[in-house]
Amino acid sequence: MLSAALLTVALAAAPAAGPAPTDDPTANPTYLHPVIEGHGGIVPLPDAALQPRRNAKALIDITSDQTSGSVLKGLDRAALILNQYAHAGVGPEQGMKMAIVLHGPAVTAALSDEATAARAKPYMRDKGVVENPHLDLLRQLKKAGVEIYVCGQNLSHLGIATTEVADVVTVAVSAATVNIGLQADGYAVIGFH
Numbered sequence: 001m002l003s004a005a006l007l008t009v010a011l012a013a014a015p016a017a018g019p020a021p022t023d024d025p026t027a028n029p030t031y032l033h034p035v036i037e038g039h040g041g042i043v044p045l046p047d048a049a050l051q052p053r054r055n056a057k058a059l060i061d062i063t064s065d066q067t068s069g070s071v072l073k074g075l076d077r078a079a080l081i082l083n084q085y086a087h088a089g090v091g092p093e094q095g096m097k098m099a100i101v102l103h104g105p106a107v108t109a110a111l112s113d114e115a116t117a118a119r120a121k122p123y124m125r126d127k128g129v130v131e132n133p134h135l136d137l138l139r140q141l142k143k144a145g146v147e148i149y150v151c152g153q154n155l156s157h158l159g160i161a162t163t164e165v166a167d168v169v170t171v172a173v174s175a176a177t178v179n180i181g182l183q184a185d186g187y188a189v190i191g192f193h
Contacts, residue, residue: 025043025044025045026043026045029043030043031043032044032083032087033083034083034086034087034091035079035082035083035086035091035092035140035144036079036082036083036137036140036141036144037140038137039069039071039075039076039079039080039137039140040076040077040078040079040080040081040082040083041080041083042080042083042084042087044087051088052084052085052088052090052096053090054090054094054095054096055090055095055096055097056085056090056096056097056188057096057097057098057182057185057186057187057188058081058096058097058098058099058187058188058189058190059098059099059100059101059178059179059182059183059187059188059189059190060074060077060078060081060098060099060100060101060190060192061074061101061103061175061179061189061190061191061192061193062074062075062078062100062101062102062103062106062109062191062192063103063104063105063106063175063191063192063193064104064105064106064192064193065104065105065106065108065109066192070133071109071133071134071137072106072109072134072192073192074100074106074192075100075109075134075137075138075141076137077190077192078098078100078141078146079137079140079141081098081190082096082098082141082144082146086144091144092144092145092146093145097145097147097187098141098145098146098147099146099147099148099149099178099182099187100141100146100147100148100149101149101150101151101172101175101178101179102148102149102150102151102169102175103150103151103154103174103175104154104193107150107151107154107155107158107160108132109132109134109138110138110148110150110165110166110169111132111160111164111165111166112132112135112164112165112166112167113130113131113132113135113166114164115132115160115164115165115166116130116131116132117130117131118164119164132166135166135168138166138168138169139168142168147170148168148169148170149169149170149171149172149175149178150165150169150170150171150172151172151174151175151178152171152172152173152174153173153174153175154174154175155171
């Protein structure tokens with residue numbers, strides 16, 4: 001009886017065995033950024049189902065101002081999708097097309113640094129927080145061939161002049177016209193709301 005009690009105490013004091021070490025890429029991820037540096041890190045999964053295909057068309061519809069780090073979550077996910085396709089050798093240089101439309105609370109991501117500073121709350125200006133934190137990523141996406149739109153109707157509802165929009169962003173009549181037009185052209189819509 002004493003030896004059974006000692007065995008129980010010894011087993012209880014022993015460290016719990018964790019999962020066995022593995023070379024599985026999702027268990028021990030190393031993130032790559034083949035096109036968009038610093039955003040949308042990917043883990044290559046060459047044996048997984050439904051690999052990126054040639055000539056894909058994606059419309060990233062972003063209405064949320066929810067962030068992932070310092071940028072809109074939807075913009076980070078756009079970078080992730082672009083990085084996945086580029087890593088697979090079927091990115092924009094091989095025919096993939098991507099467009100982004102910003103509307104709802106996400107429209108402020110489309111503003112220039114000057115407009116961001118002018119619209120910043122006094123406390124944020126006092127702290128020196130007056131640059132648009134999304135512009136670097138938007139510029140990287142644009143350079144990679146992504147078309148970036150902002151909803152003109154939403155701008156008007158917020159009293160934002162089209163001249164306040166950053167030069168890498170195109171003002172569209174509305175988010176609806178972007179969605180309808182690009183879906184008619186075969187774009188798959190991925191929403192971040």
